[in-house]
Amino acid sequence: KQEVTQIPAALSVPEGENLVLNCSFTDSAIYNLQWFRQDPGKGLTSLLLIQSSQREQTSGRLNASLDKSSGRSTLYIAASQPGDSATYLCAVNESGGYQKVTFGTGTKLQVIP
Amino acid sequence: DAGITQSPRYKITETGRQVTLMCHQTWSHSYMFWYRQDLGHGLRLIYYSAAADITDKGEVPDGYVVSRSKTENFPLTLESATRSQTSVYFCASIPGGFGPGTRLLVL
Numbered sequence: 333k334q335e336v337t338q339i340p341a342a343l344s345v346p347e348g349e350n351l352v353l354n355c356s357f358t359d360s361a362i363y364n365l366q367w368f369r370q371d372p373g374k375g376l377t378s379l380l381l382i383q384s385s386q387r388e389q390t391s392g393r394l395n396a397s398l399d400k401s402s403g404r405s406t407l408y409i410a411a412s413q414p415g416d417s418a419t420y421l422c423a424v425n426e427s428g429g430y431q432k433v434t435f436g437t438g439t440k441l442q443v444i445p
Numbered sequence: 446d447a448g449i450t451q452s453p454r455y456k457i458t459e460t461g462r463q464v465t466l467m468c469h470q471t472w473s474h475s476y477m478f479w480y481r482q483d484l485g486h487g488l489r490l491i492y493y494s495a496a497a498d499i500t501d502k503g504e505v506p507d508g509y510v511v512s513r514s515k516t517e518n519f520p521l522t523l524e525s526a527t528r529s530q531t532s533v534y535f536c537a538s539i540p541g542g543f544g545p546g547t548r549l550l551v552l
Contacts, residue, residue, distance in 0.1 A: 336487070374448075374545055375542070375543030375546055376488075376537075376544060408499075421487070430539050431478075431490060431493050431503060433490070435480075435487035436487055437484075437487045
């Protein structure tokens with residue numbers, strides 16, 4: 333059974349700092365990996381989707397990398413801002429079918445002004 | 446406004462009562478999902494639907510029932526609520542995204 337782990341569970345950084353969030357998964361036979369943002373009391377917003385054949389994806393100040401062989405993905409946030417404060421979740425899709433998605437428990441990020 | 450809406454947003458009920466959580470999408474996306482989010486577990490799939498009148502179980506379906514008579518609606522029913530069903534419930538559609546969630550407390 334696929335297991336997805338995100339460490340640390342919480343992170344606090346000063347504004348302007350570059351930071352890396354980690355996601356690890358136990359079964360490297362994945363279809364894609366997705367990073368989400370969740371604000372308090374809200375649903376999930378998709379940030380980046382990396383297909384299994386890709387190594388990274390970029391959107392603005394966000395860069396996500398994927399290393400299938402080691403079962404790891406990282407989300408890099410450049411020049412963090414207070415508005416980046418949220419919980420970040422990664423989700424691993426094993427089959428391309430939407431029913432085979434395993435979510436991590438998330439990293440709660442606080443960016444201090 | 447286009448998107449996914451869930452109702453109610455907050456619900457308190459008692460053990461043994463039947464509760465229905467509503468999910469509505471303004472698009473006509475085929476796939477819809479129900480997840481529950483609990484501390485320490487991440488999001489877990491309860492049920493999903495590939496189209497109207499087609500539903501299937503996810504990882505944690507026990508105690509839940511779904512229906513999909515219309516493409517845009519996907520209600521989730523707790524037949525006899527238990528305290529272990531206290532959770533935050535999210536509905537989602539592909540490729541639309543996630544709804545805002547329903548926070549359910551079972552006393």
